[in-house]
Amino acid sequence: MPDTAAHAELDLDGAGPLHEQIRRAIAAKIINQHWRPGHRIPFESELAAGLKTSRMTVNRALSALAADGLVVRRRKAGSFVAGQSAIHAPLTILSPEREVARMGLSHRFDLRSRRMRDFDPDTDGTAGFARGEKLLHLVCLHHAGDEPFLLEDRLVSLTAVPQAAEVDFSARSPGSWLLEHVPWNEAEHEITAIAADTPTARALAIDPGAPCLSIQRRTWHGDTPTRATVTAVRLTYPGAAKKLVGRFRPGGLG
Amino acid sequence: MPDTAAHAELDLDGAGPLHEQIRRAIAAKIINQHWRPGHRIPFESELAAGLKTSRMTVNRALSALAADGLVVRRRKAGSFVAGQSAIHAPLTILSPEREVARMGLSHRFDLRSRRMRDFDPDTDGTAGFARGEKLLHLVCLHHAGDEPFLLEDRLVSLTAVPQAAEVDFSARSPGSWLLEHVPWNEAEHEITAIAADTPTARALAIDPGAPCLSIQRRTWHGDTPTRATVTAVRLTYPGAAKKLVGRFRPGGLG
DNA sequence: CAGTGGTCTAGACCACTGC
DNA sequence: CAGTGGTCTAGACCACTGT
Numbered sequence: 001m002p003d004t005a006a007h008a009e010l011d012l013d014g015a016g017p018l019h020e021q022i023r024r025a026i027a028a029k030i031i032n033q034h035w036r037p038g039h040r041i042p043f044e045s046e047l048a049a050g051l052k053t054s055r056m057t058v059n060r061a062l063s064a065l066a067a068d069g070l071v072v073r074r075r076k077a078g079s080f081v082a083g084q085s086a087i088h089a090p091l092t093i094l095s096p097e098r099e100v101a102r103m104g105l106s107h108r109f110d111l112r113s114r115r116m117r118d119f120d121p122d123t124d125g126t127a128g129f130a131r132g133e134k135l136l137h138l139v140c141l142h143h144a145g146d147e148p149f150l151l152e153d154r155l156v157s158l159t160a161v162p163q164a165a166e167v168d169f170s171a172r173s174p175g176s177w178l179l180e181h182v183p184w185n186e187a188e189h190e191i192t193a194i195a196a197d198t199p200t201a202r203a204l205a206i207d208p209g210a211p212c213l214s215i216q217r218r219t220w221h222g223d224t225p226t227r228a229t230v231t232a233v234r235l236t237y238p239g240a241a242k243k244l245v246g247r248f249r250p251g252g253l254g
Numbered sequence: 255m256p257d258t259a260a261h262a263e264l265d266l267d268g269a270g271p272l273h274e275q276i277r278r279a280i281a282a283k284i285i286n287q288h289w290r291p292g293h294r295i296p297f298e299s300e301l302a303a304g305l306k307t308s309r310m311t312v313n314r315a316l317s318a319l320a321a322d323g324l325v326v327r328r329r330k331a332g333s334f335v336a337g338q339s340a341i342h343a344p345l346t347i348l349s350p351e352r353e354v355a356r357m358g359l360s361h362r363f364d365l366r367s368r369r370m371r372d373f374d375p376d377t378d379g380t381a382g383f384a385r386g387e388k389l390l391h392l393v394c395l396h397h398a399g400d401e402p403f404l405l406e407d408r409l410v411s412l413t414a415v416p417q418a419a420e421v422d423f424s425a426r427s428p429g430s431w432l433l434e435h436v437p438w439n440e441a442e443h444e445i446t447a448i449a450a451d452t453p454t455a456r457a458l459a460i461d462p463g464a465p466c467l468s469i470q471r472r473t474w475h476g477d478t479p480t481r482a483t484v485t486a487v488r489l490t491y492p493g494a495a496k497k498l499v500g501r502f503r504p505g506g507l508g
Numbered sequence: 509c510a511g512t513g514g515t516c517t518a519g520a521c522c523a524c525t526g527c
Numbered sequence: 528c529a530g531t532g533g534t535c536t537a538g539a540c541c542a543c544t545g546t
Binding site: 032089179211213217 | 342439445
């Protein structure tokens with residue numbers, strides 16, 4: 001045994017692409033806390049030599065780990081195990097149609113209100129629309145089977161999406177139409193628990209004041225200075241009916 | 255002008271690495287809906303020739319787009335613009351300490367209950383612990399400044415984390431101790447709106463029945479067949495106080 | 509200013525899959 | 528079975544940054 005061996009000691013499992021094996025082997029060392037935060041991972045050149053591969057292949061593994069946040073890389077210094085920071089909960093928000101279908105129920109919705117109006121800074125202040133903008137205000141109630149499932153309260157910018165004025169949203173849900181026809185750049189979600197006000201409670205057939213999960217989404221298109229809000233929507237679910245679920249594996253391990 | 259030119263027409267902005275420029279240029283075409291879902295993107299070799307670069311560089315751009323879900327790649331067929339599917343809301347859940355600090359307030363917490371008990375399938379059925387397991391049950395109330403902020407109700411497996419029995423959790427919050435000392439593999443979050451029951455309302459100084467945001471997290475370590483639940487926690491926030499915010503840009507554009 | 513990661517190249521072979 | 532993407536190599540040069 002060489003006395004000053006590099007001892008990479010990464011044991012690859014032989015499954016799949018080599019760069020994936022390397023990535024997994026290093027991720028395992030970090031997750032097992034065999035390499036604690038701050039530990040210096042061997043240099044690319046050392047790993048490449050130890051594993052008898054090229055530096056590009058090792059680089060690919062380490063770059064992926066850095067993108068996942070498990071590793072921090074600094075020129076001239078090396079690659080280090082990152083400190084435990086935040087936990088990410090990547091939620092997937094499906095359209096009402098898909099969500100209801102996944103529950104094994106049939107979906108239908110009623111367009112309960114549709115009107116055009118001007119932007120009102122008092123009411124719509126946080127929605128991010130521009131002053132003087134024409135908006136289309138839509139309210140839809142979505143059903144899962146025969147039960148009310150979701151109240152959708154949406155504003156669409158007629159400046160950004162003039163075609164929306166002509167669409168029959170009683171036949172096609174606003175969300176799916178927008179997703180198909182309108183480009184967007186950026187979205188922001190805000191998830192809160194709220195008490196149902198009287199009209200919401202009536203629509204969803206729950207008691208006034210009952211807890212509801214509220215998902216607000218704003219969607220933009222374009223980059224500054226032409227960036228504009230395309231649509232802003234508030235989805236209100238009866239608290240008992242709705243769970244958001246997200247699963248996370250650090251480093252995509254497994 | 256050549257009559258049958260490939261017309262890649264990707265205009266690079268010259269900012270940053272070449273593979274990033276290519277990725278952004280293609281992402282822009284997709285987001286602007288200039289290339290609609292199903293559109294065949296030029297082959298790697300075509301793009302490489304058109305942009306006078308190597309296929310590896312183009313491959314890197316297209317692989318990243320595929321990882322982001324904007325592009326689907328099929329051998330022998332080519333690369334295609336993916337259909338709009340789900341919207342992702344990547345939430346970042348901070349520790350109570352960090353979260354309160356970010357609000358500009360000081361954090362403190364009280365350990366309100368600490369006891370060991372056996373796993374009870376009736377109560378803890380969904381938590382995923384094994385039958386007959388010893389659990390440490392902890393209840394903490396976290397404060398933001400002087401206001402109650404978060405009720406933490408946690409079960410820790412003493413099979414997976416025997417050291418936890420000896421830790422003084424009145425000095426160190428369970429979450430931060432676990433994050434530092436216990437390896438984990440996988441986590442699942444469940445976000446719901448619930449009505450505060452009487453003890454919760456009393457602890458959080460809100461009205462019974464008031465809406466609360468509940469975040470349940472289960473954390474595992476190990477792979478099957480040795481996979482075991484390490485800890486399960488329910489975080490209950492007063493609905494008025496807590497917002498989860500996530501921002502998303504398809505393809506990491508911008 | 510030396511050494512690390514970041515990027516890029518011009519090839520190569522292979523697996524998979526439509527045709 | 529021909530053509531695509533997936534992977535890998537053995538180099539190279541450069542940007543950045545600790546020392």
